[in-house]
Amino acid sequence: MNGIPLLPAVTVEFVGSALAIFFSFLALRYAWSLVRLQPSNFIWGFLFYFCIAMAAFSLSRGVGHMVRIILVYSDQSDLWKQLSPISGGFNTMLMISVAAVIIYYHKGLAAYKLIRKEAVKLFNANTQLASSADQLKELNIHLEEMVEIRTRNLSESEKKFRNFFENSKDIIYFCDKNGTITNINNSGINLLGFDVPFQQVNFHDLFTDRKDLDAYLLSLRKNGFISDFEIECTGTNKATKHILLTANAIYDKNGHFIGCEGIGKDMTRLRNMTEQLINQEKMASVGQMAAGVAHEINTPLGIILGYTQLMMDDFEEESEAHSSLLVMERQTKACRRIVADLLKFSRQADSAKTSIDINTIIGEVLAVTEHTLNINQVDIIRNFCEELPQVVGDAEKLHQVFINLFNNAQFAMVNGGKIFITTKQLGSEVLITVQDTGTGIPNDIKNKIFDPFFTTKDVGKGTGLGLSVTYGIIKDHGGRITVESPVIDLNSTVTVQGTAFHIWLPTKAILSDDDREQH
Amino acid sequence: MIYEESMKIYHFIHILSVCLFILFGLPENSWALQSHSAPEGIYVHQMAHLLFMGALGYLYWHTRKSPAIKSKGWKYLQIFCFFLIAWNLIAFTGHQAFGQLTPADFIDKSSWKEQLAPPITWIKVLYYFTKMDHFLNVPGLFALVISLRTFYHEALMEENR
The missing domain is CATH 3.30.565.10 (Histidine kinase-like ATPase, C-terminal domain)
Incomplete structure (x- = not known):
């Protein structure tokens, strides 16, 4: 019965040891690259230390195996016996080291996750802040444009209304609730003949008729406005003007009456012309009537005067009757003179x-x-x-x-x-x-x-x-x-x-x- | 001040000298020192294998359950753990099997023709296969390389982004 040759196992051991060293150092190289790329990443740090331990272990173990094979098969078993405990010790120690690094990873990862969580939060907050800042910046840019446009529009509007206010031939005025004029245009100042600054003038004092003032104030308070109200004003220069007034009450945000604004049209000239026209018509009517009356009276007066003068010839000059007839003649002549004046007035005289x-x-x-x-x-x-x-x-x-x-x-x-x-x-x-x-x-x-x-x-x-x-x-x-x-x-x-x-x-x-x- | 500091250093050196004399000058009284007999080495080595295996098991378990680490690189690391755990188991078994063999179980010792002597028992077969533990160790380390390479490329892409 044959034994089992150990050569294949030894070959695997030798080549495997070399490959183990190679791969462990290749892994270490990648770990090192990772650490350099992202030094603040804990996991890369852990993997780097883990790879160091693994590389050291693989090196120790691989070299140990290879040295053993070389020494034993080159007939130097005694030397290997001396080195063997050292190699085994190193292997044991480095294996424990790798295990220790893995155990250390547990706590480290927990801390890293916490830090990472906070970092993500911070990152999100920063991103949000940056986004908000961008939005704010954009809004600010638009705001500036909007403010510029609004300011320009406002300026144009203000200019338009200012021109209208200044150039109007009518009176445009603003009063506070007591009637003190807060602003009035030049036409108003001229028409009302102010000889003191308008701030010192009370608009209510300009009303000639107290009843007009009461009606004006009542309408403003009750209706909030008054329209086409004709008043007679006496300016501070005592000149009388007839004004057609339209005014609105001004209220504050709480709805309290705080003053009024109004426009007044000078109707004095129109009123005078109207009065003159009325007067002329009246005069014409009176003239016609006077002419008629004068003609009717003139004839009887002539007869009365004629007969009076005839009768005077019938009485002695010193007589009482003559004196009476003389009075009659004088009064009749006076009447004729009046009649002649009436005819002159009615333009009927030659x-x-x-x-x-x-x-x-x-x-x-x-x-x-x-x-x-x-x-x-x-x-x-x-x-x-x-x-x-x-x-x-x-x-x-x-x-x-x-x-x-x-x-x-x-x-x-x-x-x-x-x-x-x-x-x-x-x-x-x-x-x-x-x-x-x-x-x-x-x-x-x-x-x-x-x-x-x-x-x-x-x-x-x-x-x-x-x-x-x-x-x-x-x-x-x-x-x-x-x-x-x-x-x-x-x-x-x-x-x-x-x-x-x-x-x-x-x-x-x-x-x-x-x-x-x-x- | 300088005087006080000098006095402190002087006292420290004095006490240290006394302690060193007791430790090395009177060795027969140092009961705390323990002797290590021959089998202790293999026991420690086997315990180291078990510790290493446990640590790898923990790493495998943690990388599977942790939601914070989702990457293909971790899959390769898990493969590494798997191979290395298997390797530890084989190595542990090999050491135990070797402990059961005697010099008589080997023929042509320390030569290229070295063999396991017949009769072939199951312990000899076990030892023979466990001797080729690099079939687990090398693929494991290769998986580690692939794992780290994947991490590196991912990190590089992240940095470029």
Whole structure:
């Protein structure tokens, strides 16, 4: 019976040992590369140490086996017997080392996993932070663009509304809840004639009529707005203006009334024109009526006067009856004079118009009246235009116009004063202004002064036909007459006490053109 | 200060000299030193195999259950563990089998013609196969190489990313 040859096993042992050394060091090389690549990775660190131990063990064991084979089969078994315990000791020690490294791995991995978990958390947090930072950056960039666009839009809008506010010809104002003006445009300042900073002006104080103010405030508080409310304002310069007001209440976020904003339109000129138109219509109606009445009365008066004068011839001059008839004649003549005035007012009286110089007409009137005026301490100030064009008119009637105006001026200046007479050319018209420094005309009667029989004089001292006749004569001449009281000085825009009558008469040239066109 | 430090060093050297004299000057009184008889080497070696096997078993078990380590490289490492555990078992068995043999069981000892002497018993067959333990050891180490190579390539890709 044959034994089992050990050569194959020895060959496997020898080659296997060499391969084991080779592979263990190849593994160590990869482990080393891993550690260099990611030095902070614990697992690579563990594998590196594990591979060192494995390589050392494989080297020890492999070299041991190979040396043993070489020594034993080269007949040096004694030497191997000496080396054998050392080789075996090394093998044992390194095997324990590999086991120790694996056991150490348990705790190390737990710590590594904890650190890794925290690192992942930190990484995620950093990623999130970076993402948030990017988003924030992007938002910031967009925000800057948005802010820029909004600012530009806001600036344009602000400019637009500022221009509207500044350039509006209407009053645009803002008030606080007490009525103190917080802002007002230039038109408002000019129209309301502020002579102090607007911050010191209370809008409510500008209301002339207290009832208007109450209605304005009530509507604002109750409805939150007021629309097309016509009020009369007295500016800080005491000038009266008629304003058409539209305003809105302003509330804070809690809904409390904190002020108002509004727009006011100056209706003074329109109102005056309307009043003038109404007045003209009224005058025309009154004139027609007066003319009718005058015609009807004139004939009986003529008969009464004729018969009165005839009867006077029948009685002695010293007789009582003659004296009575004399009174009747005088009063009848007075009546006729009134009737004649009415006819003049209604432009029914005969008129002889010629080319005349207004300066001359005024001069002729002053030649008669100035002495009397001076006695009453009234001075005449002449501001005549030297190159005044002529007008076509009835000299007698125009004499009466100025006599009436001077008489009225004198009546308004009981303690004396000045009459400024100004003549000038304004385009195709001649403007004559007669201005006194008298008491002025109250607003409530200003529209009645041209009415027939309207007078402020005591009974018996005036018929109330003076200005009516004046109005009728001027109209008969194709002109117009207006009254201003108090008077605003055109040069200084300061309001002064007194009354000014402005008369516009068409020049001769204009009338000639009109005549030619009619022919 | 310098004086105090010098005095401390002096006392330390004095005490150390006394201890060394007791240890080496009077060896017959050193009862703590233990003698190691001949079989201790093989016992320790076998115990080391068992320890190594246990450690590898733990590594195999842990790499399978841990969700934190998911990679193909770990599969190869598990193969390495498997082979090395098997190798430890074979080596342990081989050492035990060798312990059962006597010099008479070998023919032409220390020559290329060396044989296991007849009759062929199962212990001799076992010893013969366990002697070729490198058939388990070398593939195991090859699996370790592949495992680390896989880890390396993965790490490299991660770094490049």
